[in-house]
Amino acid sequence: MKAVRRIAAGTVFGAVAALLAGQAAAQGCGGDFRAFLQGVKQEALSRGLSERAIDATLSGASVDRKVLSLDRRQGVFKQTFLEFSKRSVNGYRLKHGAANMQKYASVFARAERDYGVPAPVITAFWGLETDYGAVQGDFNTVNALASLAHDCRRPELFRPQLLAAIEMVQHGDLDPRRTTGAWAGEIGQVQMLPEDIVRYGIDGDGDGHVTLKTSAPDAIMTAAHFIQSLGWRRGEPWLQEVAAPANLPWQDAGLHAAKTVSEWAELGVRPRAGSLPPGNLQASLLLPQGRNGPTFLAYPNFNIYLQWNQSFIYTTSAAYFATRLAGAPRYDAGNPDPGLSDAQMKALQQKLQAKGHDVGGIDGILGSGTRAAIRAEQVRLGLPADGWPTQALLAKL
Numbered sequence: 001m002k003a004v005r006r007i008a009a010g011t012v013f014g015a016v017a018a019l020l021a022g023q024a025a026a027q028g029c030g031g032d033f034r035a036f037l038q039g040v041k042q043e044a045l046s047r048g049l050s051e052r053a054i055d056a057t058l059s060g061a062s063v064d065r066k067v068l069s070l071d072r073r074q075g076v077f078k079q080t081f082l083e084f085s086k087r088s089v090n091g092y093r094l095k096h097g098a099a100n101m102q103k104y105a106s107v108f109a110r111a112e113r114d115y116g117v118p119a120p121v122i123t124a125f126w127g128l129e130t131d132y133g134a135v136q137g138d139f140n141t142v143n144a145l146a147s148l149a150h151d152c153r154r155p156e157l158f159r160p161q162l163l164a165a166i167e168m169v170q171h172g173d174l175d176p177r178r179t180t181g182a183w184a185g186e187i188g189q190v191q192m193l194p195e196d197i198v199r200y201g202i203d204g205d206g207d208g209h210v211t212l213k214t215s216a217p218d219a220i221m222t223a224a225h226f227i228q229s230l231g232w233r234r235g236e237p238w239l240q241e242v243a244a245p246a247n248l249p250w251q252d253a254g255l256h257a258a259k260t261v262s263e264w265a266e267l268g269v270r271p272r273a274g275s276l277p278p279g280n281l282q283a284s285l286l287l288p289q290g291r292n293g294p295t296f297l298a299y300p301n302f303n304i305y306l307q308w309n310q311s312f313i314y315t316t317s318a319a320y321f322a323t324r325l326a327g328a329p330r331y332d333a334g335n336p337d338p339g340l341s342d343a344q345m346k347a348l349q350q351k352l353q354a355k356g357h358d359v360g361g362i363d364g365i366l367g368s369g370t371r372a373a374i375r376a377e378q379v380r381l382g383l384p385a386d387g388w389p390t391q392a393l394l395a396k397l
Contacts, residue, residue, distance in 0.1 A: 029149075029150060029151065029152040030150065030151070030152045033062075033063055033146075033150055036149075036150045037058045037061060037146070040058060040146075040149070040159070040162060040163070041054050041055075041058060043163065044163055044166050047163065049163075049166050049167060049170055050170055053166055053167075053169045053170035054166055056169055056176055057142055057165060057166045057169045057176045058142075058146070060142075060176065060177060061142050061146040061176075062143055062146075063143070063146070063147045063150065064139065064140070064143045064144055065147075066139075066183070067139060067143070067144045067147045067148060067183045067184075068147055068148075070183045070184075071148060071151070071153065071183070071184070072153070078342065078364060078365060078366075079313060080288075080313070080339055081288035081289055081293070081294065081313050081316055081317065082288075082289060082293065082294070082333055082336070084313050084314070084317050085313075085316070085317040085320055085321075085331075088128060088317050088321070089317060089320060089321045089324060092131075093127040093128075093131070093321070094324060094325065096127070096131075097120075097123045097132070097321075097325050098325065100123060100126070100132055101119045101120070101123055101325065104216055104217065104220060105119075107204055107216070107217045107220050107221065108123075108220060110204075110221070111220055111221050111223075111224035112224070114221075114224070114225075115224040115225055115227070115228040115232070116228060116232055116233075116234030116235065117223075117224040117227045117232050118326070119325075120322040120323070120324075120325035120326040121227065121232075121238065121322045122190075122220055122223045122224055122227070123322070123325050124318050124319075124321040124322035124325055125190055125223060125308065125318060126189060126190055126219065126220075127321065128314075128317075128318055128321065129189070129190055129191040130188075130189050130190070130191060132189065133189040133213075133216065133219070136180070136181055136182075136187075136188065136189065136191070136213060137180060137181045137182040137183065137186070137191075138180050139180055139181060139182065139183045140177075140179070141165060141174065141176075141179045141181045141185055141187055141194075142162075142165055142174075142176045142179070144182075144183055144184065144185045145158055145161050145165055145185040145194070146162055148161075148184065148185065149162045160195055161185050161193055161194050161195055162194075164193075164194035164195040164197070164198045165185075165194045167194075167198050168194055168197065168198060171209070172209055173197070173201070173209050173210050173211060174187075174194075181213075187212055187213060188211075188212025188213045188219055189212055189213065189216065189219040190212060190219050190222070190223045192212060192222065192223075192226065196226055197210060197212060197222065199229075200222055200225040200226040200229060201218070201222050201225075202218065202221035202222045202224075202225050203218060203221075204216075204217030204218040204219070204220060204221035204222070205217040205218060227304060227308075230304045230307045230308070231304060231307075232301055232304050233300055233301055236277070236281070236299060236300065236301050237277055237301065238298070238299055238301035238302050238304075238305070238319050238322065238323075239286075239296050239297070239298055239299070239316070239319040239320060239322070239323055240271060240274075240276070240277075240296060240297045240299070240328075241271070241273070241294065241295065241296050241320075241328065241329075241331050241332070242264075242269050242270060242271050242272060242276075242285075242295050242296065242297050243269070243270050243271075243272055243295065243332075244267075244269050244285065244291070244295050245267070245269075246291075247268075248267055248268065248269070248285075248291070249267070250287075250291055250378075250384045250385045250386040251375060251378075251379055251385035252285065253284075253285040253286070253287050253385075253386060253387070254284065254285070254286070254287070254371065254372075254375065254387055255284050255286070255298065255312075255368070256284075256368075257284060258282045258283060258284045259282070259283065259284075259285075260279060260280055260281065260282060260283070261276050261277055261278065261279045261280070261281050261282075261283055261297070262279030264283060264285065264297065265279070269285070269297070272329070272331075272332065273328060273329055274328075276297075277299070281299060281300075282299070282300060283297040283298060283299050284297070284302075285297060285298075286298050286316060287386050287387065287388065288312070288313065288316050289334075289336040289339070289388060290336050290337055290386045290387070290388025290390075291384055291386040291388070292334050292335050292336045292337060293333065293334045293335075293336035293388075294331040294332060294333060294334060295334075296316070296319075296320070298319070302315070302319055305318055305319050312367070312368070336388070337388065337392075338390070338391065339388070339389060339390075340389050340390070340391065340394065342364040343364075344389075344391070344394060345364040345365075345366065345370075345389060346362050346363070346364045347394065348370075348389055348393070348394050348397070349361075349362045349363070349364070349370060350362055351394070351397040352370065352373040352374070352377065352397070355373075355377070355397075357369075357373035357376065357377075359373050366389065370389075371387040372387070374387050374388070374389055375387045377393065377397065378393065381393075381396050383396075
């Protein structure tokens with residue numbers, strides 16, 4: 001995923017995040033690019049960064065029009081879970097993920113000891129983000145960040161990232177002319193933003209630098225530290241495939257609701273492999289393609305995936321990928337009801353909106369708002385309330 005996933009609130013600048021945002025707003029955006037860079041320089045100097053690092057970073061910076069174009073036309077995520085997971089959790093990534101976990105076993109052991117994050121979780125992100133470092137992006141990082149910070153669409157998000165990039169240059173961890181990454185400024189094998197690298201970066205290979213582009217140990221340890229910072233709970237599961245009985249109260253499924261594992265077991269939910277975790281652990285039942293498709297229990301650690309990337313389909317696929325790397329079998333795809341076309345989804349959203357539901361916009365995306373509205377209408381119409389849009393529901397509405 002080469003779009004901005006999240007902007008960390010707690011970074012090396014975290015204690016004064018509000019002040020930074022205020023300064024960025026006061027200094028404005030747009031206008032003459034060189035005048036803008038001069039404003040960034042003055043702010044960086046006020047933060048104690050060296051003039052040498054500032055000049056090295058900003059002197060050759062330029063606006064990248066392709067970055068701005070990509071920022072304005074980010075693709076919407078309209079694939080189903082089965083479509084995306086089958087494509088992304090493939091044989092190549094499973095094979096090379098297992099090989100990398102073996103190759104860097106001692107590093108992964110250290111990461112789990114220090115931060116509580118197991119190897120399959122880190123490896124799944126590593127594989128999905130860059131195919132284990134093979135595809136890291138070819139946009140000049142400083143130019144990308146400067147372009148987005150100068151642009152008036154989201155300067156409050158990217159100006160702090162540009163300042164963090166200057167700090168990385170000062171540390172010798174970023175070459176302003178040669179360091180490349182994603183169009184939104186993410187860097188390295190696990191695609192992290194400069195603020196997060198500055199705060200959570202770990203020198204995994206002991207060379208005195210944090211270089212996520214070229215050092216797998218640095219990337220592994222930094223990812224573990226970052227995931228821990230999001231609230232990862234040591235020793236707990238994140239996702240587990242289960243089977244559910246046909247008479248389950250489907251309206252209780254979804255991330256909006258949770259029960260204890262014991263309560264789900266009493267309703268007839270059973271693991272497809274292994275055993276369920278302790279009965280007092282909270283869990284939500286996930287039905288990414290309705291009651292006839294794959295079914296999962298999502299535990300508290302699943303929330304960390306949603307902080308990494310807010311797309312439900314991406315996060316569920318990433319969490320599933322990690323379970324496969326941990327030894328779980330391939331999911332049972334089931335026989336889900338056919339979904340809707342883009343035009344049909346938009347028509348459904350229009351009908352839901354007309355009935356007073358907040359679907360978050362007529363965009364054809366099955367987001368949380370649309371799922372909740374579908375579930376409410378399924379309950380009203382006496383249909384199984386699994387939140388999955390079908391042609392039968394569209395016809396009834």
